[in-house]
Structure formats: C-alpha cells, structure tokens
Amino acid sequence: MKKTIIQTARVSFLTAVVISNLSWNSISDEKNNPPLLTIKGFTFKDLNNNGKLDIYEDTRLSIQERAADLVNKMTDEEKANFLMGTGMPGFDGLTPVVGAIEGRVPGAAGGTYEIKRLGIPAVIVADGPAGLRIKPIRTNDKNTYYCTAFPVGTALASTWNEALIESVGKAMGSEVKEYGVDVLLAPALNIHRNPLCGRNFEYYSEDPLVAGKIASAMVKGIQSNGVGTSIKHFAANNQETNRLSINEHISERAMREIYLKGFEIAVKESNPWTVMSSYNLINGTYTSARKDLLTDILRNEWGFKGIVMTDWFGGYAGFNSIISGTSNVTQQLEAGNDLLMPGLPAQKKAIIEDMKSGKLAKEVVDLNVKRILELVLKSPIMSNYKYSDKPNLTKHAQITRQAASEGMVLLKNDKNVLPYTNKAASVAVFGVTSYDFIAGGTGSGDVNEAYTVSLIEGLSKAGFSLDEELKTLYTPFVAKEKAAELKSREERGILALPQRLPELKLEKEAIEKKAVSSELAIITIGRNSGEGGDRTVDNDFNLAEDEVVLINNVSEAFHAKGKKVVVIMNIGGVIETASWKDKVDAILLSWQPGQEGGNSVVDVFSGKVNPSGKLTMTFPMKYEDTPSAKNWLGTPIENPTTVTYEEGVYVGYRYFSTFNVKPSYEFGFGKSYSYFAYSDVKLSNSVFKDKLTVSVTVKNTGKIAGKEVVQLYLSAPSKSIDKPKEELKAFAKTKELKPGESSTLQLTISPKDLASFLESKNAWVAEAGTYKLLIGASSSDIKNTTEFTVEKEITVEKAKKAFELDVPFNELKP
Numbered sequence: 001m002k003k004t005i006i007q008t009a010r011v012s013f014l015t016a017v018v019i020s021n022l023s024w025n026s027i028s029d030e031k032n033n034p035p036l037l038t039i040k041g042f043t044f045k046d047l048n049n050n051g052k053l054d055i056y057e058d059t060r061l062s063i064q065e066r067a068a069d070l071v072n073k074m075t076d077e078e079k080a081n082f083l084m085g086t087g088m089p090g091f092d093g094l095t096p097v098v099g100a101i102e103g104r105v106p107g108a109a110g111g112t113y114e115i116k117r118l119g120i121p122a123v124i125v126a127d128g129p130a131g132l133r134i135k136p137i138r139t140n141d142k143n144t145y146y147c148t149a150f151p152v153g154t155a156l157a158s159t160w161n162e163a164l165i166e167s168v169g170k171a172m173g174s175e176v177k178e179y180g181v182d183v184l185l186a187p188a189l190n191i192h193r194n195p196l197c198g199r200n201f202e203y204y205s206e207d208p209l210v211a212g213k214i215a216s217a218m219v220k221g222i223q224s225n226g227v228g229t230s231i232k233h234f235a236a237n238n239q240e241t242n243r244l245s246i247n248e249h250i251s252e253r254a255m256r257e258i259y260l261k262g263f264e265i266a267v268k269e270s271n272p273w274t275v276m277s278s279y280n281l282i283n284g285t286y287t288s289a290r291k292d293l294l295t296d297i298l299r300n301e302w303g304f305k306g307i308v309m310t311d312w313f314g315g316y317a318g319f320n321s322i323i324s325g326t327s328n329v330t331q332q333l334e335a336g337n338d339l340l341m342p343g344l345p346a347q348k349k350a351i352i353e354d355m356k357s358g359k360l361a362k363e364v365v366d367l368n369v370k371r372i373l374e375l376v377l378k379s380p381i382m383s384n385y386k387y388s389d390k391p392n393l394t395k396h397a398q399i400t401r402q403a404a405s406e407g408m409v410l411l412k413n414d415k416n417v418l419p420y421t422n423k424a425a426s427v428a429v430f431g432v433t434s435y436d437f438i439a440g441g442t443g444s445g446d447v448n449e450a451y452t453v454s455l456i457e458g459l460s461k462a463g464f465s466l467d468e469e470l471k472t473l474y475t476p477f478v479a480k481e482k483a484a485e486l487k488s489r490e491e492r493g494i495l496a497l498p499q500r501l502p503e504l505k506l507e508k509e510a511i512e513k514k515a516v517s518s519e520l521a522i523i524t525i526g527r528n529s530g531e532g533g534d535r536t537v538d539n540d541f542n543l544a545e546d547e548v549v550l551i552n553n554v555s556e557a558f559h560a561k562g563k564k565v566v567v568i569m570n571i572g573g574v575i576e577t578a579s580w581k582d583k584v585d586a587i588l589l590s591w592q593p594g595q596e597g598g599n600s601v602v603d604v605f606s607g608k609v610n611p612s613g614k615l616t617m618t619f620p621m622k623y624e625d626t627p628s629a630k631n632w633l634g635t636p637i638e639n640p641t642t643v644t645y646e647e648g649v650y651v652g653y654r655y656f657s658t659f660n661v662k663p664s665y666e667f668g669f670g671k672s673y674s675y676f677a678y679s680d681v682k683l684s685n686s687v688f689k690d691k692l693t694v695s696v697t698v699k700n701t702g703k704i705a706g707k708e709v710v711q712l713y714l715s716a717p718s719k720s721i722d723k724p725k726e727e728l729k730a731f732a733k734t735k736e737l738k739p740g741e742s743s744t745l746q747l748t749i750s751p752k753d754l755a756s757f758l759e760s761k762n763a764w765v766a767e768a769g770t771y772k773l774l775i776g777a778s779s780s781d782i783k784n785t786t787e788f789t790v791e792k793e794i795t796v797e798k799a800k801k802a803f804e805l806d807v808p809f810n811e812l813k814p
C-alpha cells in the first residue's frame with residue numbers, strides 16, 4: 001500500500017511558524033570544485049583559492065591541526081554563523097512554507113553554515129532513526145527519492161542481535177551517503193521509562209545495556225559508510241508532553257545508572273560523530289546548557305570527541321521564547337553544546353553581542369567552532385563525494401524484511417498453532433490493521449518509503465488462501481476510515497497525532513459463518529503514535545471496546561468450531577495483554593516492522609523464519625503496575641511543568657523483580673518454535689580479579705532450527721546501598737542452531753558491571769561480598785545460578801559531582 005501525503009508530513013509546528021517569520025542564512029547548491037595545487041609531487045585542493053597551500057588544506061595533517069588553522073582564519077561573524085544551523089527550509093511536507101529554500105537535499109532537517117571564501121561546504125543532517133527521512137518527490141524532477149523504512153527501534157532491539165543491527169545500519173548509512181546527506185540524526189536511545197511515551201517506538205529498551213549495545217551496533221553500521229550519526233536525545237527525553245519545557249527531577253544515581261548508561265556504552269564503543277542534547281531540563285537546567293552533562297561526563301569521563309548539537313529549538317521553553325529568541329545561548333555554548341539547531345537569527349545576534357561584550361569567551365567560541373570544523377572536514381561533502389541518488393533499495397528491502405522477522409516476539413503459541421502451513425484452507429483475516437499495516441510511527445522518526453506491505457498482501461504473496469468476503473468488506477471500510485483520519489489530522493493541525501481506525505462492526509452470525517468456512521482466524525491489533533504527544537491509558541494502552549468485542553466474538557466463534565485464533569500485534573509500544581491473552585491461541589508481536597511488514601510477519605507465521613526476538617521491556621498486567629505510573633508526566637496534571645523520577649533506578653524489570661510484581665510478559669521473554677537447554681555454566685574464576693568470563697552451552701532440543709538469546713543477570717550485595725534484585729550485565733545470541741546442535745557462548749563481566757553509583761562517595765563502587773550470576777532465557781526464566789566473590793571493595797571510577805538537585809525528594813526503596 002502506498003503512503004498518503006499526511007504520513008510523510010513532519011510534525012513540526014514550531015519549525016513551520018518560525019521559518020515563515022524569519023530569514024535564514026542561505027544554503028548553497030553549488031558543488032565545491034576548487035582549483036588544484038601541486039606541491040612536491042602532492043596534489044591539494046586550493047580551497048581558499050589563493051594559489052598557496054594553507055595548513056587546513058594539507059590533507060596529510062590531522063583533522064585537528066587543519067581545524068585549528070581554519071579557526072584562526074575565520075571572522076567573528078563567520079564563527080557566529082558557524083555555531084548555529086542554517087535553518088530547516090521547506091521541511092514540512094504538509095504545510096507549504098512560503099519562500100522556503102529547499103537546499104541540496106530537500107526534506108533534510110538542517111545543515112551547517114557554508115564559508116565559500118575558505119572552501120568550507122555546508123554539511124547536511126537528516127532524520128532517522130527508522131531510515132533516512134527526506135522528501136521523496138522534488139519540484140521539477142521526475143526522479144523519486146524514496147528511502148527504506150526499516151523496522152522501528154524497538155523492533156530492531158528485540159532481535160538482540162548486534163551483528164544484524166550493524167548490517168541494518170550499514171544499509172541505512174549507504175542511503176544517507178548516496179542521497180548526499182552527511183549525518184543521520186539517529187539512533188535514538190532514550191529509556192522506556194513508561195509505556196505511554198509517544199516516542200518509545202524509536203527507542204530500544206527499558207534497559208540501558210540493551211539500549212547501549214544496540215545503539216553501538218547501529219552507529220558502527222551507519223558510520224562504516226563514512227557518514228556520521230547523532231545519538232539522541234541526551235538525556236532523559238522520556239515524555240513528549242511539554243517536552244520543550246519540562247523540568248525533570250532525577251537523582252544523580254538514576255541518571256548515571258539508567259538514563260546515561262546506554263549513551264556511555266554507545267560513546268565508548270562506537271564513537272558517534274555527534275550527540276544531540278535533549279529538550280528537557282534536568283534539575284532546573286536545560287540539558288543543552290548543562291556543563292556537567294556535556295563536558296564533565298560526556299567528554300572528560302567518557303572521552304567523546306565529536307560535536308554536540310541541540311535538538312531543534314532546544315533550550316527554548318516554547319513558541320513565544322523561540323520567537324523572541326530568549327534562550328541562554330552563551331550558557332549552552334559554554335556547557336559544550338557546540339551547534340545550535342536548526343539556527344535562529346536571534347541566536348546569531350546574541351552570540352555576536354556576547355562575544356563583543358566579553359560575556360562569551362573567545363576560547364569557548366573557538367573550541368566549539370573547531371569541533372564543528374572537524375566534523376565538516378571528515379564529511380563526504382568536504383571530499384566532494386559524488387553521491388548517486390540511487391541507493392540499492394531492492395537489496396535494502398531484503399535487509400529490512402529479514403531484520404523485522406528476527407525482531408518479532410512470539411508471546412504465546414498454544415498447541416503449536418504456529419507455524420501455520422495450511423495453504424489450501426481459507427484464513428479469515430480480521431482487524432482493520434491487517435489491511436492497513438503500520439510500518440512505523442509518525443514525526444521525525446517517520447520515513448518516506450515507497451510502499452508498505454500489508455498483512456493480507458504478505459499472506460497472499462506467500463500463497464495462503466484468504467477469505468475473500470472479509471477482504472471485500474474490510475478494503476473499502478479501511479479506505480474510508482483512513483481518509484477520514486487523514487482529513488481529521490489535517491484539520492487538527494500539523495501537531496496532530498495519528499488516531500486509531502475504528503474496527504469494522506461484524507455481526508456475531510457473520511463471524512460464526514467464517515468459523516465454519518475458514519480454518520484459522522487472524523486478528524491484527526494496531527497502534528500508532530509519534531513525536532509531540534504521549535499515549536493514553538484508555539483506548540490505547542488498554543484495548544478499545546470495539547477491539548475487545550472483536551477478540552471475544554472471533555475467539556468464541558472459532559473455538560466453538562475447534563479452530564484457532566492468532567493475534568498479530570502491529571504496535572509501537574506496550575499495550576495491555578493480561579485481560580485477553582487467554583482468549584486466543586497464539587500471539588505474535590510484530591512491532592512496527594518497516595515497509596516489508598506483511599512479508600516479515602508471514603515469514604514467521606509460515607515458519608520460514610523461526611522467531612527469536614525477545615522483549616526489551618516489561619509488559620505489565622495493568623498500566624498502574626508501572627513504577628512511574630504515579631508520577632508520569634508530572635504536575636500540575638493539566639499542564640505539567642515538573643516531573644519527579646521518584647522510582648529512581650527501579651525502572652522496568654528492575655522494579656518488577658525487586659518488588660515482586662508479576663508482569664503479563666517479563667523483560668527478556670520470547671518463545672521459539674524450538675526449545676533450548678542450557679548446560680555447562682563455567683566461571684573463569686570464583687574470585688573476581690579484573691574481569692570474569694562466564695561460558696554456557698546452549699543446545700537446540702527441539703525439531704526446528706533456531707536461535708536463542710542468553711541473558712546474564714547480576715544480583716549484587718547491597719550493604720552500602722539498596723540495589724535491584726537483578727540487572728542485565730551481558731547477553732549473547734546463538735547462531736542458528738540445527739536440531740540437536742549446541743553452541744558455547746562466552747559472556748564477560750568487567751569491574752564497572754559490578755559497580756553501583758554511590759552519590760555519597762561520588763564514585764562507581766563494587767562492594768565486597770558474594771555476587772550471584774543468573775543465566776536465563778528471560779529475566780524470570782533463570783536456567784542456572786552461580787556465584788563469585790569480591791574480596792575487597794573496588795572503587796572502579798571516581799566522578800565529579802553532577803546533577804545537583806534543585807528540589808529534594810525521596811526515592812523509592814525496596
């Protein structure tokens with residue numbers, strides 16, 4: 001099914017208004033073709049066009065040396081321009097922006113300032129994270145510029161397969177490069193603090209290790225093309241409601257152990273070119289203006305070498321402050337936020353004034369400018385890369401199809417109803433989403449793909465016989481409802497979030513007839529959400545009444561005839577499952593699986609692919625069981641300004657396990673069509689020295705080839721501070737094991753893995769005592785337990801005090 005225009009539209013009200021009100025620095029379309037200089041047999045580009053070789057033009061020197069030379073050649077005005085982007089012209093596909101300049105890559109999110117006289121080109125940045133987000137159609141151009149919609153972040157993370165994620169990143173990054181973009185604004189790795197966050201689909205997990213490992217793999221894959229990434233949103237961007245102004249009270253321990261940990265892993269393991277600071281405030285200060293976050297921790301502690309850019313208009317409390325330009329630009333630049341995106345004329349004015357008055361020190365400006373220059377010098381546009389505008393979309397469709405099927409989680413499969421192979425008998429397909437599959441969420445995380453394969457298309461292509469009458473009833477209904485939804489979104493304005501299509505009302509008798517004529521029923525439950533808004537408990541987290549009726553009636557009718565019911569969950573975030581899961585026979589969580597969605601689902605449904613995805617978050621019995629449910633979105637309830645993270649480090653399974661709250665499906669859970677036995681757990685040492693290796697043998701004891709994700713949890717002694725009962729410290733996925741085949745996996749634990757952050761000591765400390773290692777197929781399906789000791793307390797790392805609280809509060813303790 002082809003995407004309609006509203007789905008391609010970007011939810012960016014602020015951007016559209018600001019663009020139409022203010023003027024931008026121009027973006028040049030010119031290619032950078034400087035004359036050449038030959039010196040002692042070497043050829044250089046005379047970027048400055050002055051007939052002599054300047055240090056910055058000498059490509060034998062390091063990028064740092066070249067950037068330092070360039071800084072000295074720039075005027076104050078050029079520096080001020082360079083510290084901010086050149087706007088976001090023509091970005092919104094829904095509301096035409098009068099007078100917008102489209103730039104070199106229409107639909108990109110922005111770019112840096114071009115300094116023609118020095119031969120410094122503008123770098124282009126575009127969204128992510130489910131693929132490259134640019135405009136598919138250009139004015140007066142017959143070519144198309146579609147990109148591959150890969151599975152959403154949550155779906156990718158559910159593979160737990162770093163090698164596979166790297167290959168997805170490689171494919172995504174080649175689209176970035178071949179469409180002439182320099183930096184992809186991805187991956188996004190905020191923690192799923194609460195199931196209702198509207199952007200959870202873009203993010204990976206409630207667990208920082210999973211988020212960090214998957215993000216690292218993605219960064220490595222994308223950057224292997226010689227283009228950059230921007231890991232975002234740094235940090236604690238966990239709600240969309242009032243995201244530009246929400247002040248979050250978070251303890252330093254929760255910041256470091258939960259909200260920063262994934263970023264720390266990604267920075268240390270994959271060297272992203274850029275980091276995007278978030279919109280929110282932490283303990284009273286915008287993240288983009290926090291020196292502890294952007295300099296002390298990110299650069300000094302973790303060794304980050306790239307640039308930090310703001311999120312779009314980050315540091316402005318809302319629309320009025322954007323228009324008046326009242327943000328503390330100097331504080332942002334001093335904090336280590338090098339680039340202000342997308343760039344406002346008011347910011348340039350403030351920078352120049354503060355430079356003149358001395359409020360903004362030359363050293364700060366020069367340092368930030370130098371770092372931006374280092375990015376430009378290594379970008380594809382600097383070396384004049386001749387992009388083709390023709391990435392290999394056919395090959396990438398195969399990659400997304402495979403990645404999506406590996407990220408699917410089989411939640412239930414009574415009496416092995418799946419895999420389903422009966423192609424002769426009719427399958428009755430219910431649920432509007434079966435006919436209008438959801439590839440991914442909305443907002444900047446949306447991709448303009450050429451098509452999305454629906455479930456019924458996938459089933460038909462694979463040779464399954466579908467109930468034609470149902471198809472005839474659903475197809476026009478879905479078309480009509482979808483058109484109405486798009487229209488209503490247009491009327492509600494560009495910040496409008498997608499709304500669920502109502503279910504087609506089918507009489508009980510009609511369903512009973514299908515239970516006679518068909519062999520199997522499939523019901524798809526669909527959910528969509530996006531940037532700019534959070535989800536609701538009613539009719540979103542909880543099923544809506546029409547969905548409950550559909551599940552009830554189909555299950556009763558089909559079970560009465562001894563036939564089975566399979567539910568496909570085409571969702572971007574967690575929904576309630578406890579009240580209805582017993583009514584159906586199988587549940588396949590397909591997430592929002594990208595443009596090949598229907599094919600990917602059918603690959604698992606039919607058994608072509610044995611499911612091996614596992615949950616990267618907890619599915620609670622009821623929403624109220626979520627640890628942050630009580631303080632979600634903050635106060636005052638009507639229009640929150642502050643939110644207190646009272647649950648501390650007890651996020652996700654860390655809460656459910658420690659406080660013995662039974663979930664509907666636990667973190668790490670996922671079934672296979674096969675079975676796996678765990679044996680031979682061996683520790684390299686029973687006393688911890690510098691590191692510890694755990695080996696475990698996994699055997700496929702079933703009849704179908706499959707992969708297994710092995711999880712290693714740690715239960716640490718907690719004399720000095722309270723700790724979660726278990727924390728994931730390592731994981732590994734087997735290769736595809738044939739029936740009867742075994743594989744031995746090695747998992748490594750470092751001193752930092754043993755440590756908690758002790759605010760009292762400003763340090764990561766591993767207590768002396770006995771540590772339990774739990775090796776499991778999920779956070780509660782523990783297959784083996786073993787122990788080791790730490791003889792003397794280890795201070796693993798000392799840190800500088802950060803995130804001073806603006807308001808004291810009590811954190812949850814077990």
Ligand code: BGC
Pocket residue numbers: 109127185232311312444531
């Ligand atoms: C989003 C970012 C995105 C940026 C540029 C912001 O509204 O929060 O994720 O990269 O816009 O489009």
